[in-house]
Amino acid sequence: MVVRKVYNPEKGGKLKFYNFHHSFQDLVPPDIYFPEHPEHFSEIDGVRTGDNSQLCLSNEEVYVFTKQNLRKWIGNNPRCRVFSVSQNDNARYCQCTECQKTDEKYGSPAGSILKFVNRLAEDIRQVVQLPDPVGRVRSRVERPNGIVIDRVGVPMGVIAIIYESRPN
Numbered sequence: 409m410v411v412r413k414v415y416n417p418e419k420g421g422k423l424k425f426y427n428f429h430h431s432f433q434d435l436v437p438p439d440i441y442f443p444e445h446p447e448h449f450s451e452i453d454g455v456r457t458g459d460n461s462q463l464c465l466s467n468e469e470v471y472v473f474t475k476q477n478l479r480k481w482i483g484n485n486p487r488c489r490v491f492s493v494s495q496n497d498n499a500r501y502c503q504c505t506e507c508q509k510t511d512e513k514y515g516s517p518a519g520s521i522l523k524f525v526n527r528l529a530e531d532i533r534q535v536v537q538l539p540d541p542v543g544r545v546r547s548r549v550e551r552p553n554g555i556v557i558d559r560v561g562v563p564m565g566v567i568a569i570i571y572e573s574r575p576n
Contacts, residue, residue, distance in 0.1 A: 426481055426488040430497045432463050435474045445469065450502040462496055465520040466506030474524075475531060482532070493525050 427434060441448050442458030448470045450461035463470050474493070481491055501507070501517040510520045541561035549557045 424488040425490045425492070426485045427492045429492060431492040431494050432496045435477045435493065436463055436470060441473070450500050451504040452500055460498055461500045462502055464502040464504055464507060465524040466504065466510060471524065471527070475528060478528060478532065493528055495521055
């Protein structure tokens with residue numbers, strides 16, 4: 409006999425995680441971005457490095473790339489409820505002027521990280537709160553012959569084809 413554990417939705421239910429590990433290198437991969445955008449990665453002792461480093465969390469383009477890639481993860485994994493946005497597994501934090509200002513303000517490199525991920529969380533929360541367009545009838549036309557044609561929102565990547573065969 410197979411026993412399946414039932415997760416109580418009132419206590420949070422079962423959560424699916426995506427990419428549950430140090431994820432900065434997945435969100436903004438150094439092998440893709442560093443050659444053209446070294447400013448996206450840690451400045452250490454005055455030199456930008458993509459080798460075993462962190463992101464420059466004060467760089468607005470880093471935020472934009474991270475948000476775009478996080479949205480892709482969310483879109484491609486609709487059953488997941490937790491997405492990892494976390495520093496790489498090292499202490500090679502960015503020492504650029506702007507990152508240092510934030511870290512000094514909050515007393516540790518965690519200041520830049522928390523400011524960055526909290527901003528991402530708020531932006532994603534705003535998107536999640538938008539009404540779901542899937543299934544919504546955007547327009548309806550009734551043809552003179554009585555056929556009703558609806559324009560309906562569908563998930564991205566879904567193509568609906570209607571084939572009608574007539575005897576003539």
